[in-house]
Amino acid sequence: MSLWEFANPVRFMALSGKVLPWVIGLTALTLIPGLIWGFFFTPEAVNFGNSVKIIYVHVPSAMMAINIWVMMLVTSLIWIVRRHHVSVRAAKAAALIGVTMTVIALITGAIWGEPMWGTYWAWDPRLTSFLILFLFYLGYMALWAAIENPDTAADLTSVLCIVGSVFALLSRYAVNFWNQGLHQGASLSMDKEEHVADVYYLPLLLCLAGFVLLFIALVLIRTRTELRLVRLHRLEIRERMKDA
Amino acid sequence: MIALLVRDMRLAMRAGGGFGLGLAFFLIVSTLVPFGVGPEAAILSRIAPGILWVGALLACLLSLDRIFQLDFEDGSLDLLATAPIPMEGTVAIKALAHWLVTGLPLTLAAPAFGALMNLQSPGHYWIFVTLLIGTPALSMIGAFGAALTVGLKRGGLLLSLLVLPLYIPTLIFGAEAATRGTAGLSALTPLLIMAGITAGSVALLPFAAASALRINLR
Numbered sequence: 404m405s406l407w408e409f410a411n412p413v414r415f416m417a418l419s420g421k422v423l424p425w426v427i428g429l430t431a432l433t434l435i436p437g438l439i440w441g442f443f444f445t446p447e448a449v450n451f452g453n454s455v456k457i458i459y460v461h462v463p464s465a466m467m468a469i470n471i472w473v474m475m476l477v478t479s480l481i482w483i484v485r486r487h488h489v490s491v492r493a494a495k496a497a498a499l500i501g502v503t504m505t506v507i508a509l510i511t512g513a514i515w516g517e518p519m520w521g522t523y524w525a526w527d528p529r530l531t532s533f534l535i536l537f538l539f540y541l542g543y544m545a546l547w548a549a550i551e552n553p554d555t556a557a558d559l560t561s562v563l564c565i566v567g568s569v570f571a572l573l574s575r576y577a578v579n580f581w582n583q584g585l586h587q588g589a590s591l592s593m594d595k596e597e598h599v600a601d602v603y604y605l606p607l608l609l610c611l612a613g614f615v616l617l618f619i620a621l622v623l624i625r626t627r628t629e630l631r632l633v634r635l636h637r638l639e640i641r642e643r644m645k646d647a
Numbered sequence: 648m649i650a651l652l653v654r655d656m657r658l659a660m661r662a663g664g665g666f667g668l669g670l671a672f673f674l675i676v677s678t679l680v681p682f683g684v685g686p687e688a689a690i691l692s693r694i695a696p697g698i699l700w701v702g703a704l705l706a707c708l709l710s711l712d713r714i715f716q717l718d719f720e721d722g723s724l725d726l727l728a729t730a731p732i733p734m735e736g737t738v739a740i741k742a743l744a745h746w747l748v749t750g751l752p753l754t755l756a757a758p759a760f761g762a763l764m765n766l767q768s769p770g771h772y773w774i775f776v777t778l779l780i781g782t783p784a785l786s787m788i789g790a791f792g793a794a795l796t797v798g799l800k801r802g803g804l805l806l807s808l809l810v811l812p813l814y815i816p817t818l819i820f821g822a823e824a825a826t827r828g829t830a831g832l833s834a835l836t837p838l839l840i841m842a843g844i845t846a847g848s849v850a851l852l853p854f855a856a857a858s859a860l861r862i863n864l865r
Contacts, residue, residue, distance in 0.1 A: 538812040546795065549805050558862040559795050563809065566791065566855050573816040573844065580837070581819050 410487035412630050419623045426620045434613030441606040457515045459607060463614035465508035468536060471501035471618065475543075476568045479561035488633060489626065491557040494564065495547055496625030500618055502540035509533055531578040539567050553633055648732055648740050655744035659713070669706040669749045670756055676702035677760040688765045695764035696825035699774050702760075703753045704785060704814055710749050711789040712806055714741050715797040715860070724797075728864055734857035739849070742783075742790035742856075750782030766829070773828030777838065781821040784845040787852050788813045794856040798863040817844050 409415050441459035475494040482491035512530065513523040524530065546563055550556035680698050681691055718724040727737050757778050758771035766774065792810035796802035824837035 535812060535815055538808075542809045542812055545805055545808050549796075549799055549802070555798070555862055555865070559859055562855055562859050562862075563795060566852070567813070570788075570813045570816060574812075574819075577816040577819040577840075580840075581823060 407485070407487070410485070410489050412488055412634075415489045416627060416630060419627055423620065423623050423627075426616060426623065430613060430616040430620050433609055433616060437606055437609030437613045441603075441610060445602050445606060454515055454518050455603065457511050458603065459610045461508060461511040461515060462607060463611045464504045464511065465533070466611065467614050467618055468501055468504040468508050468533065471497050471504060472536065472539070472568070472571070475501065475564055479564040482557060482561050483565075488557075489630065491561060492629035492633065493622060493626045495557075495560070496622050496629055497618075498540060498544050498547070499625070500621050502537065502544065504618075505533060505537045505540060509537065526582050528575075528578045528582060531582070532575045535574045535578070536571060539571050543567065553636060648736055651727070651732070651737065651740050652744055655741055656747060658717075659710075659744065659748040669709055670752050672709055673702050673706040673753055673756065674760060676705065677763045681764060692765040692767050692770075695761055695766040696770060696774055696777075696829050697822045698764060699757050699761060699766075700777070700781075700818060700822040700825060703750075703757060703778055703782065704818055706753055707749055707782065707785045707789060708807055708810060710745065711793050711810065712796070712803050714745050714790050714793040716793070716802070719797045719863075724860070725864060728861070734860055735853040738790055738794065738856040738860065739787075739853045742787045742849075742853070745790065746783050746786035750778075750786050754778040754782055769831065770825070770829035773825045773834065777821045777825045777828070777834075777841065780838065780842050780845055781817050784817045784841075784848045785814060787845075787848040788817070791852045791856040791859065794859040794863070797860065817841060820844065 409418060438459055442456050445456070447453050447455065475497050478490040478494040478497070481487060482494070509530075512533075516525070517523050543560055543563060546560050547556055550559060677699070680694075680702075684690060684694070715724060718727065728734060730737075732740075754775060757774050758766075761771055761774055789810055792806050792813065795809060796806045799805065820837040820841035824834040824841060827837065828834040
């Protein structure tokens, strides 16, 4: 019994079908209380006022935006090395969620930036990196959309994802070099030296868990849809061959 | 390989468009920018290195789809794939040919066009040096993008969407080095990082581009 057995689409469909309701349930159990706790039962911060509450959407979505790209990189590598369809379909499924998270992070950041910094947008390294990440997601999705043959599309987007990751990382350091920023440092860290106060920390953790689960649920749903699309495509080809 | 290089350069020059078009486009951008931002010499000379860099980058982008598209359409790319030269070598040579007919002329012309934007005296030297080191990376990254989109009917717009984000690091370090040099500051750090990006791209991207081409020729 190895992990790769679930790379078989049939097994994956069976397992993910069983797991999915539980993941959706857990998402509801973490995200809804987390957001309600964060929005209604935490005090206003001294310097931030009520606007601090946007942190419960801003930080988790920003974290997911980056991690989803990493997940796409890993699944693309798996596709190139082992050619498991589930893997590359999961990368495609994750891209749309990733780009949505990036947009949420950018927009909530702009809404938060206006009262705090007096501007919706500044060419701060973190903001700029996210804009660049958004462009990389767009390119990746556009390439998927442009190619008709699903296997060719999978190969080419995987190559793009790997090369793109290198350049995205380079861009991250390039913008750091290019401009020093307004954005505060990390709000969370494992060693409890520097992070937000406990009143905000606990609901934030709940929201983070909620966003991770939400992503897992969405990516499972979308991967299942993608696999069914592939199967449909194959069936169509088979029917056409029969007629010919 | 040299035969391929000569052939590609001849095609690019005779087809009309590859060679002169990029330069003409670059000239037009350098002319339009002062119309957009106004003729004050102080503002122009401050933004000149950045505008020249962006202009050169866009001019480079114009001719990218020609790297593989025509050869793909008339079947010579299939012949090249079965030729004794490895695919990586073909890609590298084609990127080199693209650089010789676009990147190099742009580099040579940029200091002259700088006069249109009141570029101050050490600036001519710096824009030349940064473009000379940076444009090979632009051609190589562009060849990778062209290899990805070669099979597509209308790949041009998609090509720019794919390639422009990849250009960001080169642009940042290149323009930063040119700006610093022009202002009389030390430009060594960004210059060296950009040289590293160029060296890395030239060393590694032929492999990525060749694998993309093989997928497209399958």
